[in-house]
Each structure stands twice: as C-alpha cells, then as structure tokens.
Amino acid sequence: MPIDLTDYAHTAADRGWGSGWPNCVAGSDLATVVSARSGTSLAVRKALAVLVDTLVDWTERPEGGNYRLKPEQCGGFNCRPIDNTSVASNHSWAIAVDLNWKDNPFSFDPQHTVTDLVATVWKWYGFAWGGNYHGKKDWMHFEFMGTPADAAERTQAALVDLAVGAVPGLPLNLDSAGPAVAMLQARLDRDFPDFAHLVVDGDYGPKTKTAVREFQHRAGLAETGDADRITLEKLGLVSP
Ligand SMILES: [Zn+2]
Incomplete structure (x- = not known):
C-alpha cells in the first residue's frame, strides 16, 4: 500500500515510532548518515538510515539528482517542538531532515533550490515535502510518513532503483511511475x-x-x- 504523504492527522507515535518531544528518541536508536560527496551528516533513526543514505547519495550524484548538499545547512534529529508551538516536531523522532536551509527557507516566498526531481524522488520513498504545504512552505523539510515496516520496504526498493547504473523495467510507458x-x-x-x-x-x-x-x-x-x-x-x- 502506498504511503499517504498527506496524512497529518496521525503522528509519528501513531505510526510506531515511539515518543517524540519532550521524550525524544534515545541516542542508541539514532544513526549518523554521512554523504560521500559533500560530507553532510544527518542524524536519523537507525530504521531510516540506509534509506536516507541511499537518497542522499542519489541526490548528490551528478547522474542522479545532481543537487549538492551544504553540510552547514542540513540537519536531522533535533529534540524540539514545532517552532512557536508545543507540538512535537518530526525532527524529535529523527524521521525528518532539512536540506540546505538557507537556500530553502521556511517562507511564503517561492524562492528555493530543491528541484522537483529531488522532491519527487524523496516523495516516492515516503517522505512528504514541506514545499507541498498549503500556505507557508517549508522548502528545506522532508519527513517520513510511513511506519517502520514501510521504511524497511522502501529501503529495499531504493537500494535497487537508485543503485549506480540501475536500469528500470522497460519500456517506460503510460503504466509507469517512479x-x-x-x-x-x-x-x-x-x-x-x-x-x-x-x-x-x-x-x-x-x-x-x-x-x-x-x-x-x-x-x-x-x-x-x-x-x-x-x-x-x-x-x-x-x-x-
Ligand atoms: Zn524540518
């Protein structure tokens, strides 16, 4: 079943990720993903680490997303509520990442550098994009909308689809997506x-x-x- 990227009625806790802010995920459940090209490091849940690593590698690869991350403008785990609220941020579950925050600000302004290609591919693997929010856009923000089981399934798919030199099922036609x-x-x-x-x-x-x-x-x-x-x-x- 596809992951619903618009289901904000359910929290990460509802989806099986434990508690969020103020009782944030334990450090032992975290892993740090470090990209090979830019050296960008992102702290995320261990259950998402291979998926995020695969997506980040594809994102920066010239023949992939060709979008370079800036290490000083990226982050993952952060034990905090959503700004100006007492609602736990998905960063407090370590299932969200922010990419190039100065270039992709939280703003009503349409200015951003994340491409539709990058956003579409992250979405395919279960990450909702803040650039799709109604009203004020969180252009930097991607958050995983599935369960831990979904994470395992999407990880296996990404490892195949996004491998260097991967050839998709052919031909691509009106029945194709991804x-x-x-x-x-x-x-x-x-x-x-x-x-x-x-x-x-x-x-x-x-x-x-x-x-x-x-x-x-x-x-x-x-x-x-x-x-x-x-x-x-x-x-x-x-x-x-
Ligand atoms: Zn964010």
Whole structure:
C-alpha cells in the first residue's frame, strides 16, 4: 500500500515510532548518515538510515539528482517542538531532515533550490515535502510518513532503483511511475526546452508520451512514445 504523504492527522507515535518531544528518541536508536560527496551528516533513526543514505547519495550524484548538499545547512534529529508551538516536531523522532536551509527557507516566498526531481524522488520513498504545504512552505523539510515496516520496504526498493547504473523495467510507458520516469522528465526538460515542458512528477502521462515521441522523431528512432532502452541510451539515462 502506498504511503499517504498527506496524512497529518496521525503522528509519528501513531505510526510506531515511539515518543517524540519532550521524550525524544534515545541516542542508541539514532544513526549518523554521512554523504560521500559533500560530507553532510544527518542524524536519523537507525530504521531510516540506509534509506536516507541511499537518497542522499542519489541526490548528490551528478547522474542522479545532481543537487549538492551544504553540510552547514542540513540537519536531522533535533529534540524540539514545532517552532512557536508545543507540538512535537518530526525532527524529535529523527524521521525528518532539512536540506540546505538557507537556500530553502521556511517562507511564503517561492524562492528555493530543491528541484522537483529531488522532491519527487524523496516523495516516492515516503517522505512528504514541506514545499507541498498549503500556505507557508517549508522548502528545506522532508519527513517520513510511513511506519517502520514501510521504511524497511522502501529501503529495499531504493537500494535497487537508485543503485549506480540501475536500469528500470522497460519500456517506460503510460503504466509507469517512479524515479526513472521523473529522471526521464527532468532530462527532457533540461535538454529539449523547445518542446518539453513537463511537470517532473514521476507519472508517465500523455504529455510525457508526446515529448518522448518528439525526441524519438528527432533522433531517428521508432516513434512509439514509449521509452525503450535505445531511447534512454540516446538521452544519456542508461549506459549503452
Ligand atoms: Zn524540518
């Protein structure tokens, strides 16, 4: 069952993560994830550590999210309530992370640097994004919305999908959704702004199909609108 990213009626405690602020998660339940590229460290629940590590590695990888984290602007566990409230923050359960907080401020201003590609991929693995809040946006903020069992399941999926050199199930078509579709949409938008104006949401809809067909036309490929291996190779998304 997909993880509901909008279910704010249930707390992390309801979902099996124990107590939050002021009785925050014990230090022995925490792990520190350190990214290989930027050295950014994030303290999160052990049950989420491999998932966060996999997502952070993909986020910073040039052929992945290509979004560099700034170590001094990132954080995870923090034993505190939500600002100006007495409601426990999900940071107090160590199931939330903030990415590049100066670049992605908590604000009514639309200014942020987290890309739709990065946000879409984190969401696929169960993290709600503060950029989707109504009203004031928490652009830096991602919080895990599932249970510990969901975390284990999403971890296994991410380890396969986001591995270096991973090839998705092919072809990608109207039945497809997920990170590979999001990466396809982002690549078409980046390289073909004259015809691709896709929302990078990870859903292979009719507009994605039309853009793929136009790319195939220009590349001299069979114009199916389905992204097969040769199409992804020509786009530089998988290695020949
Ligand atoms: Zn946060």
